[in-house]
Every structure is written in C-alpha cells, then in structure tokens.
Amino acid sequence: MGLVIQRDVYAVSFVAIRSIEVGPDAGPAGQAVGAAGAAAGLRREFIAGLRFFTGNRLLVTLLTIAVVAQCGTGAVNALDVFFVTRNLHASAHLYGFLGMTFGIGAIAAGRVVQWLGARRALWLGLLVAGALVVGYARQTGFMGGVLLAFVIAIPMTMVNTAMTPLMLASTPREYLGRMLAVFNPVNQLASMLSVVVAGWLASTVLRNLAGSLGGLRFGPIDTIFTVSGLLIVITGGYALIALPTQAAEAASTEAAAGVT
Secondary structure, eight states, X not given: OHHHHHHHHHHHHHHHHHTOOOOOOOHHHHHHHHHXXXXXXXXXXXXXXXXXXXXXXXXXXXXXXXXXXHHXXXXXHHHHHHHHHHTSOOOGGXXXXXXXXXXXXXXXXXXXXXXXXXXXXXXXXXXXXXXXXXXXXXXXXHXXXXXXXXXXXXXXXXXXXXXXXHHHHTSOGGGHHHHHHHHHHHHHHHHHHHHHHHXXXXXXXXXXXOEEETTEEEOHHHHHHHHHHHHHHHHHHHXXXXXXXXXHHHHXXXXXXXXX
C-alpha cells in the first residue's frame, strides 16, 4: 500500500512540474548565461537570507534549540526498536504499536499549544518530554513503554507545533524561503549526526556496558536514552531563559530586516 501511494504522489508531482511553461530555448550560449545568472542570484539570495537569519535573535535561538534537541530525539528514534527487544523484552513485530500509540497521543497536543502560547509550550514541552524520556529509559515491560510513548507524544508534538508559529512570526514573508533554506538543512544534519553517534556508541564504546546505580541497572541503550532525555531537559531550560519575549521578538525582526 505504501509503495502504491508513493508512486501516485510521484505521478502527481511529475504532472504538476511538466505543466509549468518555460521560456524558449536560447541555445547553448543563452543557457550558459542564464545558468550563470541564476547561480549568482541564488548565491546572493542565500547570503542575504543567512545575514537575516544570523541577525535575528529568535531564529538563532530556535535553531540552537532544534539542533540540541535533535541530538536527543535522533538517538531515541535510531535505537528504539532495539530498546523494545532488549529492554522491554518484547518481540520486534510489536514495535509498530509504539508508533501507533505515539500518533494517538500527538492528536491532543494542538489545543495545548493554543492554551499555553507558542513560547511557553516550547520550553515546557521540552522540559516535560525530556523528563519522560528519562522515565521511558527505565522501563522494563512493554506495557509501561507503550504508556510512556503515549504520554511523551503530547509534549513532543507541542514542541514541533510551537516551533512553526515562532519562526513565521519573526520572519518577513519575503525571507521565509531563505530562512527555511538555513534552518531545515542544519536541523536535518543534526538529526543524521545524532543517529550516527548513537549507533556508534551502542555498538562500540557502550556495547558491553552493564552496571547498577542506586538499585537501577544500566545497559548501553537505556544509558543513551537517559542521556538523551537529560539533553532535552537542558534544551528546555535553555529555551526558558533564551527565548525572547514578544516585544523583543518584534525588535529583533525589525533589526535583522534592517541589516539586509
């Protein structure tokens, strides 16, 4: 079913792109000049967007929050299936139930952001989600893991939901594309690096980790999850301190727009 849907999406994309009308072919010389002009324009636009981004306090803060949080969530996403089989002592085919449970819990987050406001929902969601991830790391039974996955979904979706209005509110419409051209690649790179580092730690440095502290037993994956949760909590504390107020957001946006 997934392959059929994906194929249909690509077919619709092809038809949409194919329907775009372009100017007449100007020959090799014209194409070379056009390509050079487009490259120069793209470079100029990207530099202007980068200047705007770095001059906007809120955007820099949000990117920092997203990158650090991705270091924690990326590790959990990469190793979660192994956590289910090793720590929760469940069959791998039950892993899908965790994803389903997470999706159900995410439905409730939208209204919470409306009640709290985007800024408060962001830092509060990070603090709560990080603490819950630490609790999730200590689970040893599948039902406990499912319950925690459901609860974690609410603050994590709050964070994702709150990010967008904060970014849009601090970015003039003409800079939205350039802002996303900086934010999204850096965020994705942080996610990929966290997956690589988590996998490397679990398979090498922490592979044979086995110990206890205060009656709690620690293994490689739950240790990584615990550190990831603490990292998310730290990010929430940073967000609480560093996110500017509404008045400061407006001033930052105006100042950044003036730089360009």
